[in-house]
Amino acid sequence: MSTRRARPTIRDVATQAGVSMTTVSAVVNSKGRVDPATRERVLTAVSEVGWRPRRSARALRSGQTGVFAMCLPVGHVGVGDWLVNAEYDMALVAACAAATVDSERQLLVAPRPKDVTDLVRLDVDGVIIADPREGDQALTVLNNAGVPAVTIDRDVQRTDGWWVETDNEGSTMQVLDHLAERGARRIALVTADAPWAWFEDTSAAYERWCAGHGVKPLVRLIDVERPRATAAAGVRGLLRLKNPPDAIFAIPYGTPLGALDAIVESGRSVPGDVLLAGGMDGQLMQGSSPPITAVDLRPLEMARAAVDLLARRVNGEQAAGPVVVETALRIRASTAGRETPLTSREPATRPAGRRR
Amino acid sequence: MSTRRARPTIRDVATQAGVSMTTVSAVVNSKGRVDPATRERVLTAVSEVGWRPRRSARALRSGQTGVFAMCLPVGHVGVGDWLVNAEYDMALVAACAAATVDSERQLLVAPRPKDVTDLVRLDVDGVIIADPREGDQALTVLNNAGVPAVTIDRDVQRTDGWWVETDNEGSTMQVLDHLAERGARRIALVTADAPWAWFEDTSAAYERWCAGHGVKPLVRLIDVERPRATAAAGVRGLLRLKNPPDAIFAIPYGTPLGALDAIVESGRSVPGDVLLAGGMDGQLMQGSSPPITAVDLRPLEMARAAVDLLARRVNGEQAAGPVVVETALRIRASTAGRETPLTSREPATRPAGRRR
DNA sequence: TAGCCGTGCCGAAAGGTTTCGTCAAAGAAG
DNA sequence: CTTCTTTGACGAAACCTTTCGGCACGGCTA
Missing domain, CATH: 1.10.260.40 (lambda repressor-like DNA-binding domains)
Structure with missing residues (x-):
């Protein structure tokens, strides 16, 4: 009763x-x-x-909360912001969640607090920071408080081994080689001048590739706030050169579409007159016409690796150097070359379907 | 020492x-x-x-964990799945996280477990379920265990008042009125026959609108697993009718692009020959050429409302009926009418910028 | 002066779980 | 028949915080 x-x-x-x-x-x-x-x-x-x-009672006794936190990159408040590749971030979050669950833990998503010292009050076993900024204060705070942390993507100012990153150099070389193989003689790079390892690595690799092939680099920088529009402007300029490029590698998300805008506008076609490749794959790349060849940054693998790495750090292991995840080039119609027939290498479709 | x-x-x-x-x-x-x-x-x-x-000690003493869990819809394992509007889900997650933090709580993201009874072992104060399936077992399990839960989007079989939803009927009427005002005489609906309130509500509203305007409904169903391709096929059929539609309202994400494919392929143009509107806004809608008018489902508002509602339920309040969030029609070039000049009603651009 | 009240602080218990040391019983070895 | 070992189980302390009741003290009223 x-x-x-x-x-x-x-x-x-x-x-x-x-x-x-x-x-x-x-x-x-x-x-x-x-x-x-x-x-x-x-x-x-x-x-x-x-x-x-009761997790709280267990945690109190054992001293471990069994929770990891994932600190989302800033700027995630507006839908429709062209700078955000929500697919990438969503994949990151979903995969981190899956991986933490597999290790009998739970994943907290935490918006980046205005005051970084609040991070420490999360009271979790470890923190994953996606897209650290240059010399990220959050890491200093966490380190001082003794809270284990790893980052997804390298903080350009850091040297401890606790992060996972993609093989930016390798992927850049792969793209450039692919373009050359498909007949490109003069490849331009559209990128951003921002303090992220992704940009720095790809730019450096491009310079090196050019030097190795005895060609002059041809670079246009865009404004990360308005990637598509500024990329279009940059490419318009490139196409007016006496010796215009016959291939474009556009790195920041959204810029390949800007490049495409400018190319079409100039009366040229892709891939007929200009080959086009993107630095980051996503729906926008697959859904454009023509579909655009792009680098798959493997967010799922990055996330898994980050969780594993954090678990190791929490367990007191020593840093074994960063984890490098291999990227994959998704070849599509935008680089259907003049010398080699197109071979589609789309990944197999996923099993689980979903609405919308 | x-x-x-x-x-x-x-x-x-x-x-x-x-x-x-x-x-x-x-x-x-x-x-x-x-x-x-x-x-x-x-x-x-x-x-x-x-x-x-220590949150665990506090929680043990107070009997409240201070944590909400958000159960992600299934299917979130693959990037590049056309069915997923990752923007929408990412916005949902980010906004839920922000809202829980505002209420001094934390947000756990939990992949939907294979065994729903595991949900209860999360040991949280409440659960938010995004996109419940028809007669969702998860809700039964949580109810039996006495764990408060709310859903984002209505479970068609449920009648307790604990969910938030969009005004699907209102938004459908708004779109149809808008198309008519821009000169459409014969509006076709492209949608899916799946047990989600979104589809059911919009279909019903469309039938009602047609009845009210004395026109015959013209519906094509797509396969939710391959929205773009099957939408294209459906629209191809529509355009071959002796009396083809002069406007198309395509609901599931991705289907407006399929419709556009078919229209262009048939030698017609948007909006010149056919007006086109989408049921769910996103980058794909904004970035298409021409940009496509679509319904902004307001994921941010949905998320906030869900967190508030869950907080109320946790506090023991009685259900006060579902929370209905108003949608907003984002008017773009795809419905630049023949009778009225285009007025862009894009939302103001967001302050915080971000890379990529 | 006696009684009362408000202020500022404290002791101790409680909340649910894990773990350390102990113990009884039963079987094995001498 | 002892003595030792193994097995299976238990009692109580510890983890950290909040809260309830209470206490001492100074000032006020009658």
């Missing part, structure tokens, strides 16, 4: 099964020795009384 | 400040009466010893 049974505790389970709390604990944690028959009794008692563990 | 100071507790703060633990607690929680001078001493002691509260 009780109005509303209080949530049962391990003690209720113990009395129900006729054993001590210690034994119940041993059973549910698969620790210590316990008679198979007793174990059976305890397990049925658990489901009879409907007990489920 | 201690190798590594253990994390300080409230007791360390107390001794440092020369007061009791009770007083420290009173200070950090702004409860009870404490002399201003004492308060000052305690606060400096807190920062001196670097104390930060």
Whole structure:
């Protein structure tokens, strides 16, 4: 006749099964020795009384919360911001969540606080920071408080080994080689001048590739706030050169579309007159006409690697250097070359379907 | 000379400040009466010893974890799945996180477990379920365990008032009226036959609108697994009719692009020959050529409302009926009518910029 | 002066779980 | 028949914070 049974505790389970709390604990944690028959009794008692563990009590006792936090990059408040590749970030979040669950943990998503010192009050076992800014204060704060952290993408000012990154140099070389193989003689780079490793690495690799092939670099910088429009402007300029490029590698998300705008506007065609490749894959690349060849940055693998790395750091392991994830070039019609037929290398479609 | 100071507790703060633990607690929680001078001493002691509260101890004592969980819709494992509007989901997650933080809580993201009963072991104060499936088992499980839950979007089989939804009927009427005003005489609907309230509501509203205007409904259903391709096929069929539509309202994300494919392929133009509107806004709509008029489903507002609603439910309030969020029609070139000049009603650009 | 009240602070218990040390009983070895 | 070992189980402390009741003290009223 009780109005509303209080949530049962391990003690209720113990009395129900006729054993001590210690034994119940041993059973549910698969620790210590316990008679198979007793174990059976305890397990049925658990489901009879409907007990489920309180994470707070466990955490208090063990000193570990069993929670990782993921600090989202800033700017995630507006839909329709061209700078955001929400697919990439969503993939990151979903994959981090899946990976933490696989390691018996939970994932907290935390917007970046106005005051970075609030990060430490999250009171979690570790923090994953996506897209750290240059010399990120958040990392200093976390380090001082002794909170383990790893980043997704390298903070250009940091040298500890606790981050995961893509092989930006390798992917750049791969794209340039691919363009050359498809007949490009003069490849321009459209990128941004911002303090992110992604930009720095790709630019450096481009310079090196050009030097190695004895050609002069041809670079246009865009405004990261308005990638599509400024990329279009930059490419318009390129196409008016006496010796215009016959291929364009556009890095920041959105810029390949700007480049395409300018190319079409000039009366040229892709891939007929100009080959076009993007630095970051996504729906915009697949859905454009023609579809645009782009680098798949492998957010899923990045996320898994980050969670693994953080788990290792939490366990007290020493830094073993950054984890490098290999990228994959998704070849599409925009680089259907003049010398080689197009081979589509789209990944196999995923099993689970979904609406919308 | 201690190798590594253990994390300080409230007791360390107390001794440092020369007061009791009770007083420290009173200070950090702004409860009870404490002399201003004492308060000052305690606060400096807190920062001196670097104390930060342990959420687990608090939670154990108070019986509330201070955590909400958000259960992501399935299917979020692959980038590049056309069915997923990652922007929408990312906005949902980010906004939920922001809202929970505003209410002094934390947000857990939880992939939908294979076994729904695992949901209950999250041990959180409440759960937000995005995109519930028809007669969602997860809700039954949570209800039975007494875990408060709300959903984002209505579960067609449920009648308790604990969900937030968009005004699907209103937005459909708005779109149809807009198309008519821009000169459409015969509007076709491209949608899916799936058990989601979004589809059911819009279809019903379309039928009603048609009846009200004395025109015959013209509907094509697509396969939610391949929205773009099947939408293109459907629209191809429509355009071959003796009396083809002069406007198309395509609901599931991706289908407006399929419609556009078919229209262009048939030698017609948008908006010259056919007006085109989409049921869900996103980058794909903005970035297409021409940009496509679409319904902004307001994920940010949905998320905030969901968190508020869940907070109310956790506090024991009674259901006050579902929360309905008004949508907004984003008018673009694809419905630049023949009778009225185009008025752009794009939302103002967001302040914070971001790369990529 | 006696009684009362408000202020500022404290002691101790409680909340649910894990773990350490202990213990009884039963079997094995001498 | 001892003594030792193994097995299976238990009691109680500890983890950190909040809260309830209470206490001492100074000032006020009657």
